[in-house]
Amino acid sequence: MIRSGKKRLADLLLILGLLLLALVCYLLFSGSGSRGNVAVVCVNGEEVARYSLAVEGRYELNGGSNILMIRDGCAWLEDADCPDKLCVRQGKIQLDGQCITCLPNKLTVTIYADNSEVELIS
Amino acid sequence: MKTKKIAVMALAAALAMILSFVESQIPAFVAVPGVKVGLANIAVVFVLYKLGWKEAVAISLIRVFVVSVLFGTAVSLFYSVAGAVLSLTGMVLLKKSGLFSTVAVSVTGGVLHNVGQIAMACMLLETNVIKYYLPFLIVSGIIAGIVIGVIAAIMVKRVNVEY
Known part of the structure; x- marks a missing residue:
């Protein structure tokens, strides 16, 4: 050559x-860099749950395949049964548009800044 | 002559599978889905330069199918095929243009493999998170592609395949 x-x-x-x-x-x-206030969980592209970032909590997603934690306005996956655990290692997200993806479980957690949601919660 | 070619292709396919296995044992160093070193691309680029594009396509697809059956899942097969097809298309076109060296061909292959996989994932998951991962996938594809391209270039130069 x-x-x-x-x-x-x-x-x-x-x-x-x-x-x-x-x-x-x-x-x-x-993204806009602004903080979001709601975490939307999708499995297979369909929304299955929606949690406020203002409420602290520990949620079992997708029949327990992934454990979602919400505290101090941040969301993260604490544990998962997927082999690579990449979703857990993606860490904490809090900004509008940020997203955690677990490809093996076909699950995504996305942060949105949803104004109507704030009113609903408060 | 034909027998020797078959033997070389079988050797390359075996090499690609072993490299895929080695890679599957390396823990991911960046928490972005789709980021891979793409060690198996060494074998594909080698075959692309030594034997031709049809042979490279064959090696790549054989690798994807066998590796998915052995170490992967049905879902990972979809991701891999999308990555492999996009990556092969880019590499073959770039090589045919004659303007670029092995490194550029391999970089293009690496970037397109990453992007193809994640694009397929986003289609299956019906999300548009791809745009969020795209910059990381491109940069990691470039770095990995340069390393793989240099190794493949050395192999193309040193290994004699005469048939």
């Missing part, structure tokens, strides 16, 4: 282009 200078330049440009794409995605999708 010939590693000519031109190929190296093309490689570099491609990698820089991809990095730029990553940056654009980050800037576009990083």
Whole structure:
């Protein structure tokens, strides 16, 4: 294989282009940065539960496959029966649009800033 | 001549499966679903350069199916096939263009594999969280792709496959 200078330049440009794409995605999708107030649990794309972040609690999701904790306005998965435990390691979320995904259990927990929900709870 | 080619392909497929197994034993270092080193791509890139694109597609798909049966689940097969198909398409096109080296081909493969997997997951789960993970998937794909590309380039240079 010939590693000519031109190929190296093309490689570099491609990698820089991809990095730029990553940056654009980050800037576009990083969210508003405002705090959310409701955690929505979806299994298989369908909403199964909705919990206020203002209420402390420990919830068994999806028949106990994942344990959701809510405290101090943060939500996180404390435990899960999936093999990789990536969902537990994704840590605490509290900002509007943030999300925890457990692919093996097809479960997502997403934070929303839902104004109508605040009134309902209070 | 044909027999030797079959032997080389079988060797590459076995290598891809072993690398997949090794990778499955490495704990995830970033808590983002879809982030993978993609060790098996070493075998796929090697075959792509040494034998051709059809052979690379065959090796990749054989690996995905066998690994899913051995270590995965029915759901993980869907994710992997989507990743593999997208990644192969990108790599084959890039290689055919003749403008890029092994590293760029492998980087594209890595990024597209990550993105393809998570896109399929989001379709199955009917969420749009993909946009939230996209930057992490692209950057990790680039880093892993460079490492894999350099290793694959060394293999392409050093290993003689004459038939």
